[in-house]
Amino acid sequence: MAELWKGAAVNAVLNERLRSEVETLRSCGVTPQLAIVRMGERPDDIAYERGAIKRCESIGVKVCCHTLPADADEAALLAVIDRVNRDVEIHGCLLLRPLPPQIDDTRVRNALLPEKDVDGITDQSLAGVFTGGGVGFPPCTAEACLTILDHFGYALQGRRAVVIGRSLVVGKPVAMLLLARHATVTVCHTRTQDMPAITREADLLIVAAGKPRIIDAPYFGQGQVVIDVGIHVDETGALCGDVDFAAAEPLVKAITPVPGGVGTVTTSVLVQHVIEAARRQQPSGK
């Protein structure tokens, strides 16, 4: 029976600390504020937005939402980002993506001020993740994986970590974060040959494959820790991850559930970044 590494346990500790940091900032007259920018009405975006608003409110972080129609043009979106950039009361901005096809993703994400980029979408933030430099924040989902491992006392140095997926939202940044923490890191993807032979050798398996329950019994080895980044609605309407939980659970040492795993910690990491951004944006901040 695997240990269940639940997001709630991580959040209980993390959110308590975040509440106390917000109190300290408020005592200096600063209320951290997040802007959420959304185009259209994609149910995923709306669900994530709703979760973020609720978490921010419970921690004492203000939220303002900017919603544009799905067919708005790039100029309209850039105007919103410009307003966010210039508003000194807004410390962080979450831009829900993917953006509609009429929008140039690269131009828009790099229009955001790097210091307000709390989800690691600008080139400057991504360069920071790659170089290990100090500017900006990593993508929240990638950092959430590390936050969970740290909470449960999992030491990374010298461990063999295998990451399934090479996206800029999870796969590549989480690989860089693991490498910075001295893990030996392998990145697998759709073109990988005989992936189960590789993943079975891992001490730590981070799954961001993007397909429901695609990682099943042959992929797991004894004593592994499995972090499941996926979230999908299956054919019965239930939520599930990229991992076939029932197949993994008897084999591995520990696993994050879906729902209630990485996703909920991601929201806390987002709030943490907003608070940290607010702190850095104060005249005495650093």
Added chain:
Amino acid sequence: MAELWKGAAVNAVLNERLRSEVETLRSCGVTPQLAIVRMGERPDDIAYERGAIKRCESIGVKVCCHTLPADADEAALLAVIDRVNRDVEIHGCLLLRPLPPQIDDTRVRNALLPEKDVDGITDQSLAGVFTGGGVGFPPCTAEACLTILDHFGYALQGRRAVVIGRSLVVGKPVAMLLLARHATVTVCHTRTQDMPAITREADLLIVAAGKPRIIDAPYFGQGQVVIDVGIHVDETGALCGDVDFAAAEPLVKAITPVPGGVGTVTTSVLVQHVIEAARRQQPSGK
């Protein structure tokens, strides 16, 4: 007996193409020009500079050298970079590093215009390597590894590549370039446990460990391709790589020699980047 994948064979083809590209640019009135900026008199820097000048001249690329004393201050170095940035006749700049301790490396490398950054040192270039985006150039040494593999017809898709080393000059960028070419990539480093067990499983081994002949017999597997990025002077005064060549040669399928391997192709890739930068900087370039 391993095949010897020599840089000279790669350069014979590559430099022929580069000469023809220079001719085309000259016919439009453009002579590609590289600025080399060096602080102090480190023998490694001087040797690399001399090689670059010679290669540029043989291909028809102009070079101008800016040399500062090792104890010059940051303002003096930034003034040189500013001159390079503003000179429309200079298309690329090679800044020899590491810089002396009184210089802030991050500030200086990001002072260079990204479009003149022919050795992938700015955050914008590195972000491009990480994201797979179009801006800038990868570090020349990292790209040279891929250039050699391509020349000898080594298909990367689905291959297991192991990179030893996680520097920003080779290890991390070459891992990203291999990943973009659909290899399954593992990055090992000094904290890796039982590295030979990992490297023996590789189809392709890229060695940028930074220590003379440190990768020896236990690390190699049958049929591997080994790219040796290191270059050192051994105790007898001879040049050697990170790989113990005598140990590798009977085991592997192919190996790059030192000297005469990656280093000489790196110089050609530098010239290639200067020519490409010159092309992009023309009004009709793209």
